[in-house]
Amino acid sequence: xxxxxxxxxxSASHYYWNDAWSKEKNEEVFGxxxxxxxxxxxxxxxxxxxxxxxxxxxxxxxxxxLKDVIENEVLAAYDHRHLNLEVPEFADSKLVPTTENIAxxxxxxxxxxxxxxxxxHLTRVxxxxxxxxxxxxxGDR
Amino acid sequence: xxxxxxxxxxSASHYYWNDAWSKEKNEEVFGxxxxxxxxxxxxxxxxxxxxxxxxxxxxxxxxxxLKDVIENEVLAAYDHRHLNLEVPEFADSKLVPTTENIAxxxxxxxxxxxxxxxxxHLTRVxxxxxxxxxxxxxGDR
Amino acid sequence: xxxxxxxxxxSASHYYWNDAWSKEKNEEVFGxxxxxxxxxxxxxxxxxxxxxxxxxxxxxxxxxxLKDVIENEVLAAYDHRHLNLEVPEFADSKLVPTTENIAxxxxxxxxxxxxxxxxxHLTRVxxxxxxxxxxxxxGDR
Amino acid sequence: xxxxxxxxxxSASHYYWNDAWSKEKNEEVFGxxxxxxxxxxxxxxxxxxxxxxxxxxxxxxxxxxLKDVIENEVLAAYDHRHLNLEVPEFADSKLVPTTENIAxxxxxxxxxxxxxxxxxHLTRVxxxxxxxxxxxxxGDR
Amino acid sequence: xxxxxxxxxxSASHYYWNDAWSKEKNEEVFGxxxxxxxxxxxxxxxxxxxxxxxxxxxxxxxxxxLKDVIENEVLAAYDHRHLNLEVPEFADSKLVPTTENIAxxxxxxxxxxxxxxxxxHLTRVxxxxxxxxxxxxxGDR
Amino acid sequence: xxxxxxxxxxSASHYYWNDAWSKEKNEEVFGxxxxxxxxxxxxxxxxxxxxxxxxxxxxxxxxxxLKDVIENEVLAAYDHRHLNLEVPEFADSKLVPTTENIAxxxxxxxxxxxxxxxxxHLTRVxxxxxxxxxxxxxGDR
Numbered sequence: 093x094x095x096x097x098x099x100x101x102x103s104a105s106h107y108y109w110n111d112a113w114s115k116e117k118n119e120e121v122f123g124x125x126x127x128x129x130x131x132x133x134x135x136x137x138x139x140x141x142x143x144x145x146x147x148x149x150x151x152x153x154x155x156x157x158l159k160d161v162i163e164n165e166v167l168a169a170y171d172h173r174h175l176n177l178e179v180p181e182f183a184d185s186k187l188v189p190t191t192e193n194i195a196x197x198x199x200x201x202x203x204x205x206x207x208x209x210x211x212x213h214l215t216r217v218x219x220x221x222x223x224x225x226x227x228x229x230x231g232d233r
Numbered sequence: 234x235x236x237x238x239x240x241x242x243x244s245a246s247h248y249y250w251n252d253a254w255s256k257e258k259n260e261e262v263f264g265x266x267x268x269x270x271x272x273x274x275x276x277x278x279x280x281x282x283x284x285x286x287x288x289x290x291x292x293x294x295x296x297x298x299l300k301d302v303i304e305n306e307v308l309a310a311y312d313h314r315h316l317n318l319e320v321p322e323f324a325d326s327k328l329v330p331t332t333e334n335i336a337x338x339x340x341x342x343x344x345x346x347x348x349x350x351x352x353x354h355l356t357r358v359x360x361x362x363x364x365x366x367x368x369x370x371x372g373d374r
Numbered sequence: 375x376x377x378x379x380x381x382x383x384x385s386a387s388h389y390y391w392n393d394a395w396s397k398e399k400n401e402e403v404f405g406x407x408x409x410x411x412x413x414x415x416x417x418x419x420x421x422x423x424x425x426x427x428x429x430x431x432x433x434x435x436x437x438x439x440l441k442d443v444i445e446n447e448v449l450a451a452y453d454h455r456h457l458n459l460e461v462p463e464f465a466d467s468k469l470v471p472t473t474e475n476i477a478x479x480x481x482x483x484x485x486x487x488x489x490x491x492x493x494x495h496l497t498r499v500x501x502x503x504x505x506x507x508x509x510x511x512x513g514d515r
Numbered sequence: 516x517x518x519x520x521x522x523x524x525x526s527a528s529h530y531y532w533n534d535a536w537s538k539e540k541n542e543e544v545f546g547x548x549x550x551x552x553x554x555x556x557x558x559x560x561x562x563x564x565x566x567x568x569x570x571x572x573x574x575x576x577x578x579x580x581l582k583d584v585i586e587n588e589v590l591a592a593y594d595h596r597h598l599n600l601e602v603p604e605f606a607d608s609k610l611v612p613t614t615e616n617i618a619x620x621x622x623x624x625x626x627x628x629x630x631x632x633x634x635x636h637l638t639r640v641x642x643x644x645x646x647x648x649x650x651x652x653x654g655d656r
Numbered sequence: 657x658x659x660x661x662x663x664x665x666x667s668a669s670h671y672y673w674n675d676a677w678s679k680e681k682n683e684e685v686f687g688x689x690x691x692x693x694x695x696x697x698x699x700x701x702x703x704x705x706x707x708x709x710x711x712x713x714x715x716x717x718x719x720x721x722l723k724d725v726i727e728n729e730v731l732a733a734y735d736h737r738h739l740n741l742e743v744p745e746f747a748d749s750k751l752v753p754t755t756e757n758i759a760x761x762x763x764x765x766x767x768x769x770x771x772x773x774x775x776x777h778l779t780r781v782x783x784x785x786x787x788x789x790x791x792x793x794x795g796d797r
Numbered sequence: 798x799x800x801x802x803x804x805x806x807x808s809a810s811h812y813y814w815n816d817a818w819s820k821e822k823n824e825e826v827f828g829x830x831x832x833x834x835x836x837x838x839x840x841x842x843x844x845x846x847x848x849x850x851x852x853x854x855x856x857x858x859x860x861x862x863l864k865d866v867i868e869n870e871v872l873a874a875y876d877h878r879h880l881n882l883e884v885p886e887f888a889d890s891k892l893v894p895t896t897e898n899i900a901x902x903x904x905x906x907x908x909x910x911x912x913x914x915x916x917x918h919l920t921r922v923x924x925x926x927x928x929x930x931x932x933x934x935x936g937d938r
Contacts, residue, residue, distance in 0.1 A: 097650070097651070099646065105271045106273075124312075129318045130315055131312075132271070133273055134363050149533070150610065150611030151615065154544075172265040172268060174246075192434050196376065223381065227434070228376065229376050235934050236932065236933040237932045238931050262713060264720065290813075290826060291894070330714070333715065365662060366662055367660075368661070370658050374657065385836050386836055387834065414810040414811075414838055416838050469573065471573070473519070506521060506522040507522070508520050509575070512516075550737070552694075552741045555669040555695055597691075597694055597695065751855065752854060752855030756850040788805075789860060791857070792800040
């Protein structure tokens with residue numbers, strides 16, 4: 093078993109807000125992240141798939157294919173977007189777009205596409221909000 | 234003469250938009266940067282001051298002082314903000330918050346504070362929008 | 375389960391020395407690291423906690439709280455210090471401040487504070503002595 | 516148990532090619548990587564060994580020794596070489612030098628040398644072909 | 657005047673060789689870089705153009721246009737190529753593809769395309785062969 | 798004219814202290830940098846030489862030679878040393894080992910060796926104390 097990882101980046105806006113709370117409570121819990129115009133990040137996404145290298149090609153998966161999967165399943169929805177306003181899983185305050193929740197959401201977007209292709213399995217999604225902060229999800233183990 | 238540089242980061246949202254143009258024209262020129270909810274970046278700001286090291290302290294400037302100047306003059310206004318909506322020099326479509334214009338704007342914010350302190354001069358401001366794109370301004374030379 | 379990581383840096387001095395050995399033996403084993411005036415590094419510390427995101431906040435832990443824990447439990451003791459001379463666990467030659475031992479020591483400092491807060495668990499501490507050398511500890515498993 | 520990692524770099528050429536296929540089939544599967552003059556990368560190799568720190572030295576292994584092992588077992592064979600033409604495990608189209616296969620091959624080169632030394636075990640080999648693509652192997656688990 | 661820089665990467669093979677010299681002389685001067693199968697690097701190219709930001713767009717140049725110029729003028733010729741065998745300016749031992757010569761050659765490729773567009777001028781080309789080695793050319797000043 | 802740069806790293810200890818001042822005054826000016834056991838950094842040194850590439854070799858200078866010059870003139874004196882206690886230019890409180898002063902001191906160490914070799918000139922020395930702080934010296938211009 094080899095773990096093969098491809099990294100991609102996207103730029104997005106977000107804010108942290110709970111509709112059930114007052115403005116004061118939101119600011120107390122979320123600090124400056126609660127400002128409603130939003131702020132943004134250059135996110136780095138690492139997608140790891142695991143499997144055995146094909147004896148003929150030496151590929152766990154074709155990295156061009158993996159690039160397309162990341163582009164189609166995640167970047168098309170997240171890149172140059174406001175996560176709270178334009179991305180279904182975070183819209184209408186359904187889910188706060190924290191690094192943790194973005195990691196799980198990216199997993200849910202990627203997992204079916206990787207599974208459908210067969211051969212390799214999605215085993216890790218890591219999201220860096222900044223070089224100092226990252227969240228990692230390995231599925232519902 | 235020594236150039237001494239301090240780096241800082243801030244996270245902000247922006248979009249590119251010219252009120253005098255149609256939506257179509259904005260999208261043609263600015264592409265996905267024209268989306269009105271905005272997107273964001275982790276910007277890196279490099280501030281360079283030049284002077285001779287003080288013979289007693291060995292300092293061109295005190296780096297703690299420089300950190301405070303950057304914090305007070307730039308980060309307090311830009312960090313965790315939407316540049317188009319909350320920062321005076323870009324508000325009301327006065328100025329498109331491109332990397333180039335952010336570099337000049339940060340210079341204008343920093344230069345008086347450095348000049349007032351005496352001794353060293355502001356000689357360079359560099360802004361990275363991403364690790365792949367940066368703008369540098371050395372004043373009106 | 376999500377792993378959430380926060381990175382911090384500190385600058386410290388150290389040397390490698392065993393009081394039970396001669397100077398020659400120390401130099402043979404530890405090379406230039408045995409020089410008694412010490413040398414130093416910009417260490418990078420990665421602290422990982424694991425848990426489920428709170429359904430309301432989206433947080434595994436509050437990253438501002440985690441920053442304070444790292445500051446209070448590790449950086450206050452290690453940053454801008456000489457590890458062999460000023461840090462209890464390494465003083466009096468009790469423990470050689472290798473990257474391996476710093477990782478375990480940082481774990482011991484962080485674990486009770488994370489455990490006391492409840493909710494999430496400390497699951498990983500990684501220390502980079504340089505970008506080329508790092509040690510990782512995941513507790514006494 | 517501590518994991519201790521040392522990073523090294525090497526520069527090498529390679530191409531992807533299957534002798535059993537036509538030129539067209541090779542180009543279809545491998546794209547521009549199939550060009551027969553080869554292209555190259557600055558590879559980064561991370562070698563992780565695991566064990567308990569020696570109570571006297573604080574070492575899982577001596578990092579100078581680990582540097583020599585990496586140099587002798589991997590870099591001497593791979594650095595400034597054309598992997599397809601000069602490295603036995605990839606020569607004569609035996610194995611396509613993908614990042615995945617290089618990770619396994621480096622493991623096979625390193626594992627006996629680490630095992631022979633005793634004390635610590637090789638537990639992880641990671642190869643970065645670029646900062647965006649890496650493969651990781653943890654042995655035949 | 658603002659300097660605006662865009663970074664790109666390419667992977668290429670090369671060797672150092674002077675046809676007028678013996679194998680021994682080549683190896684003496686060029687060391688392991690003289691091995692004739694070649695080795696390779698992930699090169700990073702920084703292209704800097706200077707001008708005044710357009711008052712309407714805020715652009716010194718359109719960065720999408722600059723990306724295309726870099727792609728068309730340099731990457732199409734250098735990326736996934738063997739510089740000595742496939743790139744006209746280095747072929748037939750006309751020019752040794754050192755970092756210095758690649759910087760000048762990239763300048764010569766980029767300068768006419770930037771000049772033709774008008775407005776901004778090419779003012780700097782920097783090439784990193786590795787993160788530790790880079791060459792910079794600012795034209796025939 | 799091409800600028801060719803080689804980067805190197807060294808690990809050293811230092812403190813900031815002025816013998817003419819009281820302990821209180823030192824702590825007021827230098828903060829935690831005044832702690833007398835010292836602390837340390839992984840410094841990064843960038844050395845830039847300028848000249849025309851040799852038409853036969855393509856070299857501004859031989860980078861192996863430049864590596865040796867950096868090793869012999871700077872790293873042998875600074876690496877794994879306490880700058881205040883073991884390096885002549887900083888010893889006995891002659892000069893505070895700030896990043897600014899280290900840049901000038903490294904220049905003075907490198908310049909004669911580069912000048913003696915002929916052909917290229919030392920044109921820039923940059924020292925990073927951390928990734929966030931660096932000083933650059935271009936000689937007594």
